[in-house]
Ligand SMILES: Cc1ncc(C[n+]2csc(CCOP(=O)(O)OP(=O)(O)O)c2C)c(N)n1
Ligand code: SF4
C-alpha cells in the first residue's frame with residue numbers, strides 16, 4: 300500500500316506526494332529500473348525487501364551481493380550495503396565479505412546463469428562448506444540479459460537463441476544439486492507465490508548456514524517469446540495451474556521439465572555446523588583456547604538447536 304505524504308510548499312499550496320512503503324529500502328535515484336514489463340524480478344525483489352524487514356537481523360547488518368545479468372541488477376536497487384560483482388563471482392565475493400565481517404547477513408541475489416553456469420563451481424563449494432549466507436537464485440531458464448542463450452537450467456526441448464530447435468541437454472535440478480553438496484536449507488517457489496516466498500525468505504535469512512531459495516520467474520521478453528508461452532501473466536497462470544506444494548519433498552524428485560509441473564515448497568531444513576563454526580573450532584584447537592569469531596547459538600531456522 301502506498302503512503303501519502305503532505306509537504307507544505309513555502310507560501311504555496313500543500314503538495315501531496317505518493318510514496319511506496321518500500322522507498323526507504325530502494326535507491327530511488329536508480330529508478331526507473333531496467334526490467335521489462337511483467338518480468339518476475341520486481342516481485343522477487345519486493346519479497347526480499349519485505350523479508351529483510353521481518354527478519355531478526357538488523358537492517359544495518361544486511362548486505363546484498365549480485366553477479367551480472369537482469370537479476371544481478373537487484374543489488375543496485377536495494378538501499379543496503381550492496382555489491383554488483385563480476386559474472387559468476389557473486390559467491391566467492393560474498394564468502395570474502397562474510398569472512399571479513401562475520402556479523403553481516405550476506406545474501407546473494409543472482410540469476411541461474413550466474414550461479415549455476417559460470418558460477419557453478421563456487422556454488423557447489425559454498426554449499427559443501429555450509430557457508431553462512433543466503434542465496435536467492437532467480438531461475439528464468441536462460442541467460443536473459445545477453446539475449447536468451449540456453450544454459451544448464453534450460454528445460455529439455457525449450458528453444459532459445461542458441462538452441463533454435465530446442466535444447467537437448469539434461470538441465471540441473473538445482474535443489475538436488477545444492478542439497479547433495481551440503482546446503483542446510485533449500486526451498487523453491489515461483490514468483491506467483493508471494494506470501495510463501497516471503498515466509499521462506501524470512502526463514503532463510505534467519506537460518507544459520509547455507510540457505511538456498513530458488514525462485515522460478517517469468518522472462519516474457521526472451522524465454523516466453525522464443526517458446527510462444529505468452530505474456531508474463533500467462534506464465535503466472537501456468538505457475539498457478541502447474542505448481543504443486545510439497546514441503547519436505549525428496550529433492551531428487553523435483554526436476555522441472557518443459558511446460559511440466561513445478562514442485563515447490565521447503566525441501567530441506569537441517570542443522571549442521573556452519574563454515575564459521577568449524578573454522579572457530581579448528582582455530583581454537585590450534586591455539587589451545589576457545590576462538591569465537593561469530594557468536595550465537597547453533598540453531599536451525601525452525602528453532603531446533
Ligand atoms: C565473465 C563474463 N562472461 C559473460 C558475460 C556476459 N553476460 C552478462 S549477463 C550474462 C547472463 C546472465 O544470465 P543470468 O545469470 O541467468 O541472469 P538473467 O539475465 O537471466 O537474469 C552473461 C553471459 C559477462 N558479463 N562476464
Ligand atoms: S529480459 Fe527477461 S529477465 Fe530480463 S528484464 Fe526482461 S523479462 Fe526480465
Ligand SMILES: [Mg+2]
Nearest residue numbers: 410411412441
Ligand atoms: Mg537467467
